Amino acid sequence: MELKLFDLAAAGHDGTLSDENNTLFVKPTLTKEINFYTNIQTLSQINNNNLLNKETNDEGESIIPLINWIPTFLGCMEEGIIAKDANQKNILEKEAEKLGLNNNTNNNKSIKLPKDKSYTKPLVVLENLLSGYSKPNVLDIKLGSILHDKDASEEKIQRLNTVSNSTTSGPFGLRVCGMKLRKFEHIDYSKLNSSFYTTNYDPIRKCDYISVNKLLGRSQTTLKQVTDTLLFFFENHSAGDQWTAMLLTNFLERINLLIETLENTPIKLISSSVLFIMETDENRITNNSFEDVIIDNDNDVLTYLEECEENGGTVDIDGENYDKESLSQQLSLSKLKLIDFGHAQIVLSNKNTKFEPDHNTLKGLFSLKRSITNIITQLYQE
Ligand code: ADP
Ligand code: MN
Numbered sequence: 576m577e578l579k580l581f582d583l584a585a586a587g588h589d590g591t592l593s594d595e596n597n598t599l600f601v602k603p604t605l606t607k608e609i610n611f612y613t614n615i616q617t618l619s620q621i622n623n624n625n626l627l628n629k630e631t632n633d634e635g636e637s638i639i640p641l642i643n644w645i646p647t648f649l650g651c652m653e654e655g656i657i658a659k660d661a662n663q664k665n666i667l668e669k670e671a672e673k674l675g676l677n678n679n680t681n682n683n684k685s686i687k688l689p690k691d692k693s694y695t696k697p698l699v700v701l702e703n704l705l706s707g708y709s710k711p712n713v714l715d716i717k718l719g720s721i722l723h724d725k726d727a728s729e730e731k732i733q734r735l736n737t738v739s740n741s742t743t744s745g746p747f748g749l750r751v752c753g754m755k756l757r758k759f760e761h762i763d764y765s766k767l768n769s770s771f772y773t774t775n776y777d778p779i780r781k782c783d784y785i786s787v788n789k790l791l792g793r794s795q796t797t798l799k800q801v802t803d804t805l806l807f808f809f810e811n812h813s814a815g816d817q818w819t820a821m822l823l824t825n826f827l828e829r830i831n832l833l834i835e836t837l838e839n840t841p842i843k844l845i846s847s848s849v850l851f852i853m854e855t856d857e858n859r860i861t862n863n864s865f866e867d868v869i870i871d872n873d874n875d876v877l878t879y880l881e882e883c884e885e886n887g888g889t890v891d892i893d894g895e896n897y898d899k900e901s902l903s904q905q906l907s908l909s910k911l912k913l914i915d916f917g918h919a920q921i922v923l924s925n926k927n928t929k930f931e932p933d934h935n936t937l938k939g940l941f942s943l944k945r946s947i948t949n950i951i952t953q954l955y956q957e
Pocket of ligand 2: 915
């Protein structure tokens with residue numbers, strides 16, 4: 576399996592990778608992030624422990640477990656070349672096989688990395704959240720007012736506090752980190768300051784893309800500015816007002832559900848992001864008759880699609896027969912995900928400690944809820 580540079584990262588460090596089929600997302604990271612994913616996955620598998628403080632809300636509806644909001648964790652590698660130990664290698668190979676990646680059995684043990692980069696950090700291997708999408712827009716919003724870990728250096732604490740205090744991070748607990756927008760002729764991008772973005776042709780999606788960098792969010796101090804950026808993002812398509820309206824309703828519902836999850840999950844995140852992903856390919860949107868899911872199941876659906884291909888066009892799921900078309904319609908058209916767990920921790924409480932939700936992260940989600948609610952009021956109730 577050969578890895579290449581991942582080209583649709585909305586923000587973050589350079590050096591993220593993907594495979595030829597664009598099914599994997601591989602990121603050089605800290606051991607802390609790998610531990611977080613491993614622990615969440617392990618706890619979710621053991622006794623069906625979903626980490627939730629309680630299973631249902633006051634209305635008796637199920638609260639969505641955290642695992643549904645984060646990318647599927649497939650394994651990790653070290654020093655780029657060979658998976659760390661037999662167990663991890665197994666997970667990786669099994670998953671790669673499930674994803675239909677290693678038809679070529681003689682190279683499934685070694686992963687070739689691009690030659691021009693040196694990878695010294697461990698690599699986390701995740702589902703590529705954009706797999707299944709044709710021409711997505713992607714928006715990364717960093718959550719929290721406190722952006723530093725307890726054990727950060729004095730210099731780092733000062734630097735991050737300055738960023739927080741001079742932007743929307745401080746007062747609202749959120750900041751736009753970056754965007755990848757499909758470029759449309761009918762949209763005026765000059766509204767964005769020219770030092771905030773570049774334009775590039777994307778050879779995979781066969782269209783131009785606008786990359787909005789972190790300076791946009793660094794320049795924003797009011798929630799209104801974040802709200803305007805969100806609206807710009809949601810309207811960056813040509814599928815009509817119906818699509819914008821659906822996106823707004825669905826993302827608001829997702830934010831509300833994610834708030835409920837975090838209010839009942841014993842984790843502490845620092846500097847994590849919410850990733851907004853939306854399809855702009857009109858064919859996909861109309862083929863699905865504008866029908867979208869609130870919580871995606873894309874990783875499983877894509878696995879079934881692979882099976883479908885191998886089985887000559889159909890696959891059996893729980894006694895029902897599906898073809899490529901009916902499966903494709905189950906892929907999401909938009910989704911909200913929590914990402915970036917380099918400083919995240921599970922904080923299991925015991926008899927002596929009371930459960931405390933992650934107020935620092937929740938603050939940003941409440942601001943997002945206000946933002947999207949404001950857009951809906953502005954567009955539809957005037
Ligand atoms: P960093 O630690 O460098 O900030 P992130 O985990 O935030 O790394 O990832 C950087 C960018 O990569 C994000 O802004 C997002 O656009 C993209 N990204 C992260 N995880 C995935 C994933 N599983 N699938 C697709 N894209 C992802
Ligand atoms: Mn990030």
